[in-house]
Amino acid sequence: MSEFVFLFRATEAEQREAMGTPDRAQQSLQTWLAWIRDLEAKGHLKDRGQPLEPTGKVVRGKKKVVTDGPYAETKDLVLGFIVIEARDLAEAVELSTGCPMVEGGGSVEVRPVRNLTF
Amino acid sequence: MDLDEHLFRRESGRMVVALTRIFGVHNLALAEDVAQDAFCRALEVWKVRGIPENPAAWLMTTAKNRAVDVIRRERTARTFAPEIGRLLETEWTLAPVVDEAFAAHTIRDEQLRMMFSCCHPRLPEDAQIALVLNILCGFGANEIASAFLAGRAAIEKRISRGKKVLASARRLFDLSDAEFTMRLSAVRRALYLLFSEGYHGASGESAVRVELCAEAMRLTALLREYPPAATPETDALASLMCLHAARLPARLDSAGDLNPLLDQDRSRWDARLVAQGLALLEFSAVGSELTAYHIEAAIAAAHASAPTVDETDWALIVSHYDRLMAIASSPVVALNRAIAIAQRDGAERGIEALHAIDDRERLNTYPFYPAAMGELELGRGNRAAAREHFRAALALARNPTEQRLLEKRVRTCASESGAAKADE
Numbered sequence: 097m098s099e100f101v102f103l104f105r106a107t108e109a110e111q112r113e114a115m116g117t118p119d120r121a122q123q124s125l126q127t128w129l130a131w132i133r134d135l136e137a138k139g140h141l142k143d144r145g146q147p148l149e150p151t152g153k154v155v156r157g158k159k160k161v162v163t164d165g166p167y168a169e170t171k172d173l174v175l176g177f178i179v180i181e182a183r184d185l186a187e188a189v190e191l192s193t194g195c196p197m198v199e200g201g202g203s204v205e206v207r208p209v210r211n212l213t214f
Numbered sequence: 215m216d217l218d219e220h221l222f223r224r225e226s227g228r229m230v231v232a233l234t235r236i237f238g239v240h241n242l243a244l245a246e247d248v249a250q251d252a253f254c255r256a257l258e259v260w261k262v263r264g265i266p267e268n269p270a271a272w273l274m275t276t277a278k279n280r281a282v283d284v285i286r287r288e289r290t291a292r293t294f295a296p297e298i299g300r301l302l303e304t305e306w307t308l309a310p311v312v313d314e315a316f317a318a319h320t321i322r323d324e325q326l327r328m329m330f331s332c333c334h335p336r337l338p339e340d341a342q343i344a345l346v347l348n349i350l351c352g353f354g355a356n357e358i359a360s361a362f363l364a365g366r367a368a369i370e371k372r373i374s375r376g377k378k379v380l381a382s383a384r385r386l387f388d389l390s391d392a393e394f395t396m397r398l399s400a401v402r403r404a405l406y407l408l409f410s411e412g413y414h415g416a417s418g419e420s421a422v423r424v425e426l427c428a429e430a431m432r433l434t435a436l437l438r439e440y441p442p443a444a445t446p447e448t449d450a451l452a453s454l455m456c457l458h459a460a461r462l463p464a465r466l467d468s469a470g471d472l473n474p475l476l477d478q479d480r481s482r483w484d485a486r487l488v489a490q491g492l493a494l495l496e497f498s499a500v501g502s503e504l505t506a507y508h509i510e511a512a513i514a515a516a517h518a519s520a521p522t523v524d525e526t527d528w529a530l531i532v533s534h535y536d537r538l539m540a541i542a543s544s545p546v547v548a549l550n551r552a553i554a555i556a557q558r559d560g561a562e563r564g565i566e567a568l569h570a571i572d573d574r575e576r577l578n579t580y581p582f583y584p585a586a587m588g589e590l591e592l593g594r595g596n597r598a599a600a601r602e603h604f605r606a607a608l609a610l611a612r613n614p615t616e617q618r619l620l621e622k623r624v625r626t627c628a629s630e631s632g633a634a635k636a637d638e
């Protein structure tokens with residue numbers, strides 16, 4: 097078994113669209129909870145991760161310039177992450193497809209955690 | 215723990231009216247934003263912490279807190295509800311006033327006021343219904359468009375025009391207004407149309423349509439909780455809704471196919487709703503006014519009281535239709551009367567009655583006119599003629615559900631006549 101991080105991304109417009117109507121918001125919430133519960137039940141959920149505020153700062157360069165960021169309107173914003181355990185990347189990808197964000201306009205970035213053993 | 219179906223939609227309506235009471239109807243958009251914020255917050259928190267013990271209360275508390283924040287932030291820049299504006303200016307009275315706005319009895323009253331306001335005489339009926347569905351029932355423009363065979367843009371325009379009319383009135387309709395009785399009529403009509411759309415509607419999304427019936431019934435029940443609105447006519451409307459809704463489980467089968475009344479499995483009718491409908495019909499039978507709703511309810515009651523199709527009192531139903539034609543005639547009512555006449559007197563008389571309908575041209579796009587002809591010709595044994603009528607009906611089908619029903623009828627005529635090919 098290896099570890100993978102699911103990075104949840106969406107633009108602000110996509111988020112608003114997914115929120116849409118009360119019915120759609122409720123659907124999205126229920127799908128999310130069912131998906132997480134399922135991951136947990138099957139032993140895939142390694143770490144519940146964290147939700148992230150959409151605002152923050154970006155620090156860069158020799159001069160350690162601090163700017164406002166990330167730029168929510170134009171880019172896919174990372175909204176949060178969880179860590180899961182799966183046999184391989186293919187299985188991890190398969191597991192990610194149940195996330196409502198995928199159909200709801202955002203995306204899930206599936207990244208293998210680097211294996212540091214020899 | 216799972217959420218009640220459509221909990222968010224229901225709470226949305228309640229939140230918006232409570233917030234409108236505080237912000238004023240000219241700030242309806244702000245009220246909707248704050249409600250939206252509450253849902254966003256719910257998603258953020260519940261995704262991580264799970265669903266709380268009392269999700270509805272959680273939502274309302276969040277909306278309340280957000281409202282207080284908004285008022286504190288904006289009270290120098292905006293005016294809020296004229297009825298309570300001054301009370302929002304000071305911290306002494308801010309919290310109690312907001313609490314009061316979110317109290318159950320206040321929300322009930324404000325929902326009524328909002329319903330009456332949405333049925334403004336300056337708005338066409340379809341705009342009134344769209345407004346009620348959007349504000350009170352929490353439906354989005356897309357959802358309303360799919361229910362009413364209209365484009366999303368058209369619905370959005372209807373809603374925005376409606377909200378302008380609401381805002382221009384400066385405050386919600388006062389239930390003690392002199393116009394109350396007239397407006398009540400308009401409210402009943404809007405709820406009747408809403409229910410009809412859900413029950414008979416031409417759109418394909420059968421799931422959404424059944425929700426329209428549920429919403430219409432819920433709002434009619436709300437009307438009945440307010441004594442000045444709980445007139446015999448309102449009771450009659452509530453009765454007819456219950457009696458029709460009772461048939462829904464048999465009307466639409468699991469595949470979403472339509473079963474006509476005469477073919478329905480009556481054991482699937484909702485007995486509780488039938489009982490409720492009949493009781494409401496009793497309540498409505500007071501006073502001197504006999505309205506169209508009364509008669510429609512009586513007809514539905516006659517059907518509901520027949521354990522099988524063959525035990526239906528068609529003579530009674532025809533006499534009801536005669537009365538209905540006298541006070542609210544229309545080609546569709548005449549059509550239904552003709553069908554009842556056929557049941558009472560035979561296919562010949564039924565066909566005569568169909569031919570005799572006044573303004574028959576108005577039924578030119580209505581599939582159930584040729585379908586009725588088809589049924590009666592089938593009853594007379596004229597399979598070829600019946601097939602032609604059903605084909606004509608099929609050509610007028612307005613959605614896949616009607617299509618499937620009518621295709622079945624066409625095939626029924628073809629299969630037993632032997633010589634005809636089904637795809638001619």
